[in-house]
Amino acid sequence: MTDDNKTPLLDKISAIKDLRRIPESDLQRLAAELRHETIRAVAKTGGHLGAGLGVVELTVALHYVFNTPDDRLIWDVGHQAYPHKILTGRRDRIETLRQRDGLSGFTKRDESEFDPFGAGHSSTSISAGLGMAVASDLQSTPRNVIAVIGDGAMSAGMAYEAMNNAGASESRLIVILNDNDMSISQPVGAMSSYLSRLITSEPFHSIRDLVREVTSKFPAEIERTARRAKDVARDLIGVNSVFSQLGFMHIGPLDGHDVNQLLPILKNLRDTHTNGPVLLHVVTEKGHGHPFKDQSHEKYHAVPKFDIITGTQQKSAGNVPNYTSVFANSLIKAAEADSKIVAITAAMPSGTGLDKLKAKFPSRVFDVGIAEQHAVTFAAGMASEGMKPFCALYSTFLQRGYDQLIHDVCLQNLPVRFAIDRAGVVGADGATHAGIYDVAYLSCLPNMVIMCPSDEAELIHMVATSVAYDDGPSALRYPRGEGVGCELPDEAEILPIGKGRMIREGDDIAILSLGTRLTDCLAAADAMAVQGVNVAVADARFAKPLDTDLLAHLATNYRKLVIVEENSPGGFSAHVMTYLANHGLLDTGLQVRLMTLPDIYIEHDSQAGQLALAGIDAAGIERMLTSLSSASASGKASTL
Ligand SMILES: Cc1ncc(C[n+]2csc(CCOP(=O)(O)OP(=O)(O)O)c2C)c(N)n1
Ligand SMILES: CC(=O)[C@@H](O)[C@H](O)COP(=O)(O)O
Ligand SMILES: [Mg+2]
Secondary structure (H helix, E strand, O other): OOOOOOOOHHHHOOOHHHHHHOOHHHHHHHHHHHHHHHHHHHHHHOEEOHHHHHOHHHHHHHHHHOOOOOOEEEEOOOOOOHHHHHHHHHHHHHHHOOOOOOOOOOOOOOOOOOOOOOOOOOOOHHHHHHHHHHHHHHOOOOOOEEEEEEOOHHHOHHHHHHHHHHHOOOOOOEEEEEEOOOOOOOOOOHHHHHHHHHHHHOOHHHHHHHHHHHHHHHHHHHHHOHHHHHHHHHHHHOOOOHHHHOOOEEEEEEEOOOHHHHHHHHHHHHHOOOOOOEEEEEEOOOOOOOOOOOOOOOOOOEEOOEOOOOOOEOOOOOOOOEHHHHHHHHHHHHHHHOOOEEEEEOOOOOOOOHHHHHHHOHHHEEEOOOOHHHHHHHHHHHHHOOOEEEEEEEHHHHHHHHHHHHHHHHOOOOOOEEEEEOOEOOOOOHHHHOEOOHHHHHHOOOOOEEEOOOOHHHHHHHHHHHHHOOOOOEEEEOOOOEOOOOOOOOOOOOOOOOOOEEEEOOOOEEEEEOHHHHHHHHHHHHHHHHOOOOEEEEEOOEEEOOOHHHHHHHHHHOOEEEEEOOOOOOOHHHHHHHHHHHOOOOOOOOEEEEEOOOOOOOOOOOHHHHHHHHOOOHHHHHHHHHHHHOOOOOOOOOOO
């Protein structure tokens, strides 16, 4: 490596071995360049910025010390991995982040050998890391396994389950707790307070001594026995911590922005071969080094594209409210009138709009941290005592609480209201965050009522309907992003449960639409009308219970039926087909086509791009209608 100071160090790294040739004394400078490169890229792409900026020095130190990719480095959630991507051969594609065919916004196994475990959902890293450590023991392939997990992610049940298992294991796993005292919003809960106490009881002025002490004492002590080493570590940090009680060798806290503090400790961990897990507590700042301070109360967690000179963010131009805010405003109105309404979020107060409700009713909104399973059963407990809980979760994260939903809510027929945000494709977050399974996984459950508003006015009515419906569990699913811009009603209506509506009648073909695909169904029907084909359109409103009168109407008055939903196969249209078949409504020769999302994982793209790929946008629906309208009764001409 040449020693000229003008060439950026980052330009000298085309493979990971180049990083390891840089003198240690230059690593802090490399970190500064990496931080700048991360900011430059995200200014162009938008995305998760704050978490990555907080781990720049840690990223440099980890790749410098450990032999990645042979040593396994796992990033929890993966939203902080942009600097890691830049250092591990993806710098030339970093401006493609989160776009079609570009780099994923999370770690992804098929993207790089440096991503040994994919993520997007939180709190999986300790479990996955322990699995890898055990596998490497069983296969006699010694390697280090390092899991980096944030303080927010540490609140989830999975993290505790994994620590419980790891703490009793002889396999060697290094867990780095990246404590920036932030989740997306302010962190919550007893563990968060505990971590704050740990930090304040060990202020940084003693950390240098700690590093010196660790580096001088570790090797000799550790070589004796693992158990003895654990005691030494306890002495070194002077805290009989929860982690050490769970069987971890607990080291820290360290300043995670000081490469000179990180290197000696990491080298020690690399070079000593103890059994059992280690937890290294590093303290960092989310958004560290962002040039435009104080712009965001969420420490730049996720940002739109911005001007790198002025910091001005690219905002959407529209005046149309998004579904989340329509939901939140409706719930506020309802909560003003009904004191039994309470709401629960699992670490997404702003994402679900519950922050607005909390501002009005602080004691009736509960942020339980990243703990979806608990959120669901906590809501069930409240419902069992006569409250009206709205459990507001993203569709993709509700997947975490599925057994609780069945066992604790549905089986006991408790009136928990699930407000399922980000239902459908979500765009840049890609396959890990797609909310496209909920109709399938909810509609198979007895007693469940599932409402799917086709626009923001319908959402208002459906919030009121959820409040009024107290006979059992119900769900309300709505997508990410803006509504269609329709007029909003002054008064919310309570809708009859399980009743859809005919939007327009037609001649021969009918569409049965579920949810917000309705707009594109109507556009496709309009396009067909121009060609002289009058297509009927119905809005199902409910995925469950099915409107059997509406189904009978469609099946007996039309010869061809297209069912459209923004959900995986096995959802609404599958249930409609079952009903039609079992009630002889297909026997007349009704030709049916099901337009669901395809049976594949749809990667990151714009939402429009994802819908187009799936063929359920207006153009795709029009293609289906054209094909079906020319199909003979035998269906032979009806291929797309
Ligand atoms: C199961 C699950 N629930 C919620 C989220 C949404 N989420 C993504 S990052 C994040 C905050 C994580 O905080 P932390 O682990 O401390 O990382 P930081 O962003 O502070 O670096 C949340 C709530 C998620 N990805 N997965
Ligand atoms: C990393 C993560 O899980 C969240 O930050 C998620 O990306 C938020 O999605 P929204 O932008 O739709 O709120
Ligand atoms: Mg954090």
